Amino acid sequence: MKSYKLNNEVEAFEFGSPLDTGALLEKGVPEKIHCNEEISLGKTTKLQFPLLPRDRIYGLGEHLGSINRRGRRFRSYCRDEANHTEDKNELYGAHNFFVHVKEQGLTGYFIDFPGEVVYDVGFQDDQKFTVEIHGKDFRLIKIPGNRMEEVVSRFLQVAGKAYIPPKWAFGYFQSRWGYKDLEEIKGVYERFQQEQIPLEGIYLDLDYMEDFKNFTVSKERFPEFGKFVRKLKNNGVYLVPIIDAGIKIEPDYDIYEEGIKGKHFCLNEEGAPYVAAVWPGKVHFPDFLQRETRQWFGEKYKFLTDLGIEGVWNDMNEPAIFYDEKNLEEAIDLASACRGKNLNVHKFFELKDTFANLLNDEDYHQRFYHRVQGKKQRHKDVHNLYGDYMTRAANYGLSKHLDKRFLLISRASSIGMHRYGGIWTGDNASWWTHLEENIRMMPSINMCGFYYIGADTGGFGGQCSGELLTRWLQFSAFTPLLRNHSALDTRPQEPYAFSEAVLENSRSIIKGRYRLIPYLYSTYMKAVENYQLFFKPLAFEYGGGYEEIEDQLLIGEEIMLAPIHKKHQSQRLVDLPERMALITVSEKATKITLAPAGPQRLSYDLDHLRFFLRENKMIPLGKSAANVSKLSVQELEVLAYVTDKAEHTFYDDDGISLENREKNLMKIIVEFQQDSYHIEVEKPHKELEVIRFTIIDNSGRIHRKSHEIKRKKSRNEPME
Numbered sequence: 001m002k003s004y005k006l007n008n009e010v011e012a013f014e015f016g017s018p019l020d021t022g023a024l025l026e027k028g029v030p031e032k033i034h035c036n037e038e039i040s041l042g043k044t045t046k047l048q049f050p051l052l053p054r055d056r057i058y059g060l061g062e063h064l065g066s067i068n069r070r071g072r073r074f075r076s077y078c079r080d081e082a083n084h085t086e087d088k089n090e091l092y093g094a095h096n097f098f099v100h101v102k103e104q105g106l107t108g109y110f111i112d113f114p115g116e117v118v119y120d121v122g123f124q125d126d127q128k129f130t131v132e133i134h135g136k137d138f139r140l141i142k143i144p145g146n147r148m149e150e151v152v153s154r155f156l157q158v159a160g161k162a163y164i165p166p167k168w169a170f171g172y173f174q175s176r177w178g179y180k181d182l183e184e185i186k187g188v189y190e191r192f193q194q195e196q197i198p199l200e201g202i203y204l205d206l207d208y209m210e211d212f213k214n215f216t217v218s219k220e221r222f223p224e225f226g227k228f229v230r231k232l233k234n235n236g237v238y239l240v241p242i243i244d245a246g247i248k249i250e251p252d253y254d255i256y257e258e259g260i261k262g263k264h265f266c267l268n269e270e271g272a273p274y275v276a277a278v279w280p281g282k283v284h285f286p287d288f289l290q291r292e293t294r295q296w297f298g299e300k301y302k303f304l305t306d307l308g309i310e311g312v313w314n315d316m317n318e319p320a321i322f323y324d325e326k327n328l329e330e331a332i333d334l335a336s337a338c339r340g341k342n343l344n345v346h347k348f349f350e351l352k353d354t355f356a357n358l359l360n361d362e363d364y365h366q367r368f369y370h371r372v373q374g375k376k377q378r379h380k381d382v383h384n385l386y387g388d389y390m391t392r393a394a395n396y397g398l399s400k401h402l403d404k405r406f407l408l409i410s411r412a413s414s415i416g417m418h419r420y421g422g423i424w425t426g427d428n429a430s431w432w433t434h435l436e437e438n439i440r441m442m443p444s445i446n447m448c449g450f451y452y453i454g455a456d457t458g459g460f461g462g463q464c465s466g467e468l469l470t471r472w473l474q475f476s477a478f479t480p481l482l483r484n485h486s487a488l489d490t491r492p493q494e495p496y497a498f499s500e501a502v503l504e505n506s507r508s509i510i511k512g513r514y515r516l517i518p519y520l521y522s523t524y525m526k527a528v529e530n531y532q533l534f535f536k537p538l539a540f541e542y543g544g545g546y547e548e549i550e551d552q553l554l555i556g557e558e559i560m561l562a563p564i565h566k567k568h569q570s571q572r573l574v575d576l577p578e579r580m581a582l583i584t585v586s587e588k589a590t591k592i593t594l595a596p597a598g599p600q601r602l603s604y605d606l607d608h609l610r611f612f613l614r615e616n617k618m619i620p621l622g623k624s625a626a627n628v629s630k631l632s633v634q635e636l637e638v639l640a641y642v643t644d645k646a647e648h649t650f651y652d653d654d655g656i657s658l659e660n661r662e663k664n665l666m667k668i669i670v671e672f673q674q675d676s677y678h679i680e681v682e683k684p685h686k687e688l689e690v691i692r693f694t695i696i697d698n699s700g701r702i703h704r705k706s707h708e709i710k711r712k713k714s715r716n717e718p719m720e
């Protein structure tokens, strides 16, 4: 075993000869360190941790269930899991970072391994936490620390900074599988304008392609597509098309032909391109683990950027497989053998299950191969890297062809990909429980390095009600990625597809989101830059006494959310770990009152955003706008709860430049001195003219103050 010291006390232990997965940025310096974990090596490797009654396990990213992972099994193996029922142990992401919180201190662990890892977090035996790594070549990273944020921050420092989307990616996006042509997309755009609902963009699902072929646009259904893309963009509205992992097998389809010639596809046992089936029927999968293939595929995104596209979503990249030839043949043979037979229960279920199990059967993963660093590698053993490396390919191409930031999200992911794109949480459903899952999932995913995250608001599958959409919007208004997306053949889910009241409430919430964008963007950028979390459960900040509260989240340093996630509720129980101010935001109005520490009932109507502001903190709000291009920070409204002194750093930039961005870092200070509030604004934002403060004090009294920015006139300007 080799060991290394990475920066900040982080230790790395190398077992066997692990593949360089590219998960971490830091390689480390060799150093002899003792590994005192209980590890049994073999064909599969077992790590065993004793669990004491008060121990907690946090992390593991995109999974269902509680934030504290105790009492459940999880499998880290990217899976196209369209039916997220409570018992599902794996979803689309493989995020092998967790923190073991004990009475005396905490330790973070990252398992750098590209294949299957199974976690039994006190499920079989509530006093044991077992990690089963399906291989013997891996790296174990160990991160000590005294506080949760310290451990996570150290991990994020070795994993590298998260992907930074453009500012416009923080707007509201409408999406739907089944917008069949350009006319329909145009209709959605116009309806948003007509109803005066802010709209940042429309996601284009696979309906825009020609026969489900990547990097094509149907000429018939989407004529003059490039012109349309640019027209919308001139009004600040973006189109974000989907790209799927499989390449249709079709002679004369350029991507297919090039892929064959360039040896870019994954191979079967015999060394021929592996055939699987997804949307278009038979496809080959690009071997994203080869650098040349990533470059080749990445270049293809130029087709989209040439049309004016600046954002893409990568899908079906676990990869999802409907069937492969072998299993389909076997299923058909079985069905033929059943013809005319009297099928008893066993035979009938065998027949039924054989067809049902064609979808995403993991046997397929044994049948195709990658070429990794010159070596043939069975897909099964590197499975979790596939979506990750597809996204790296997209990032390569988009970075090359757009000299600015772009929106990029992926469905499958593993740690490392967080540097290249964001994720959405896949095919959830229009269920109230999935709104709650969304709330719980955000901090666990964020811990694993991903910041540009969100779920399909309103739910992807199933039938959404107006009430569910509204409540979901009230939560998603705080997630960096805000997209309302729904599946083919479900009821329409746009804000205007319900009653007049739902339309009004959604409009008000989305406008509230736009008022929050300056704050959310600033918080996002500061969190990424400083390796801090954007989302935190209460226990991370206030300790074990709050471990059971998992439906209240902290955002940045300032805000606590307590969303309603149950049907027919206008109130909910909320537990305040400290005294806070309660804030209500709608399009034009804001309200601030005091809320005492402790459990209490919070009333939360459907037509606004409601959240808490912590003591000696403030948040800036802007004015709502039709989209981000029209947002301005000329006038800010700052809501503050100050009993002593509050300092806030407000970050801003042009929202599109890359590394060379010019950063505005404005410091706002509000201090209570001799019975009144003293305000200072250092390095005012260059657009800022006035800040209107609403400050609440400890007795609940409101103080309003206006602070104008006096700028020295430049010499060229005439004197007044």
Ligand code: GLC
Pocket: 176, 177, 205, 206, 242, 315, 316, 411, 426, 427, 460, 485, 486, 487
């Ligand atoms: C997958 C995606 C979903 C998309 C659908 C059709 O199920 O997760 O978002 O709408 O494919 O492309």
